[in-house]
Amino acid sequence: MIDADGVLLWVERRGQGPDVLLVSGLGDPAEVWRSQLDGLADRYRITAFDNRGVGRTPLPEGPLSVPGMADDAAALLRALDVPAAHVTGFSGGSFIAQEMALRHPGLVRSLVLMSTMARPDPYFRAVARFWRWMAERAPGERAMLEAFYLWVYTPRAHADGMVDRLVEETLAFAHPQSVEAFQRQLAAFAGHDTLDRLDRIGVPTLVLSGEVDLVAPPRLGRVVADSIPGAAFEVLPGEAHQPFQEVPDVFNSRVDAFWRAVDAGGPGSG
Template identity: 35%
Template sequence: MPKIAANGIEFYYEIHGSGPTLVLLEGLGYASWMWHRQVEELAKHFTVVVFDNRGVGYTDKPEMEYSIQLFAEDTAEVLRAQHIEKAHILGVSMGGFIAQEFAIRYPEMVDQLILCSTSFGGPNSIPIPQETLDIMMQGGSKDGSIEKARYAVSTALNLETLPENQDIIDFIIEQQLKNLQPKHAYQRQLYAGASFNSETRVHTIWAKTLILAGRGDRVVPCGNARLLHEKIPNSKEIIIEGTGHLFLMEKPDVTNRLIINFLTV
């Protein structure tokens, strides 16, 4: 199992393909398996780097305070440990928080930036719906029924197309059960995301930026994409119809083509 020492802990990581480096950053409670519908196609064009964030997957899960700033520092140290000086950065949801923070703190290490299903956080972003927030707050226990777990995962998918995407729920539950995230680690990640706010700093991102969102996102409402677009100077916004928070899994072909076109054209 490939691991690399960085920022005081060991990170599980994978490298696929060749070409310009593209780093993929996951969301709350998700590990590198999240990219199973992206890696093969993206690796035809890029050297794709994926790693499990602090607190999830096969990366260490220290009992300490986590923050988005710490996750950004982790990302920088993982790249440095692999002698990567500059890369395209793509983050989804909490990974989008990390990507923003990374671009703000380490602009010299960012080529182009892609932000998916995310926001700038804080009181002026469009909040997570209360029902979804309640599910997220209960997620650290991991001791509920499979039915409850399936319902929780389903909120990340577009409601109208949910019946045809049951395989996505099956896959996520299967991966989570293979390597359960400890309650303390989930809560540390959750609190890190809850305290994030880049609203007054995100305008300093100078990297060319693509902002993607699913029209039916029931976790981070898609209106947040427009708010980010209005604040990041060199950015464009695309809303993907018929998808939710996990549009990368729901419409992988569309998503992969958008990513490739943006980074190569």
């Protein structure tokens, strides 16, 4: 546990090299980044953490907000004496990463925004309303996970047993997220809006979208990339919401190339 300006955050760190901060999405503890913690620690010092109300980080009183969670991430870097990091955020974590770059620009060396958007559209808001009551009314945790994972993984992952494995791992996890914490985090992400401020981001940025992502389709990622000066935008063919889990070698190779270009200050750095 790390005291980040009065907030106790569970943190996992691995490796040596340039600093990378990984910011998780809705309901995801640090373990969601296992393939990056394992696969990139030979070249980078990787930091992953549990957001408020997720995993081992307690849920505070009062509403959650994306700016507040961005302040937590910034306080964490300061507590770890990290002057600046390559910040990678996934889904709701990409909302946090956007706010972090806007509120604490000196701490952000570059941005990778996976499965992102600048402002939830009516479809996403409808999905969020569905997820809210699904968490309350699903007949059990397994049923909730099986329904939720329909939205975020490819049919391939359902067919090859990956989703079944993830369901079992989540059910066995010693620190499950409460329904209240899930709903409060979901409400914060549904209220995200940086659309009119993204042009203030001045760090190299890579926006990645899964071609068949139902939750954050490429058209929403394209808006983010078009709004950030110099941002690169790429669509991962055949992938859904969580390519960093489904095709980690592809994801790791792409972000590694981007970070190397940023550190070298050459082409491809945004």
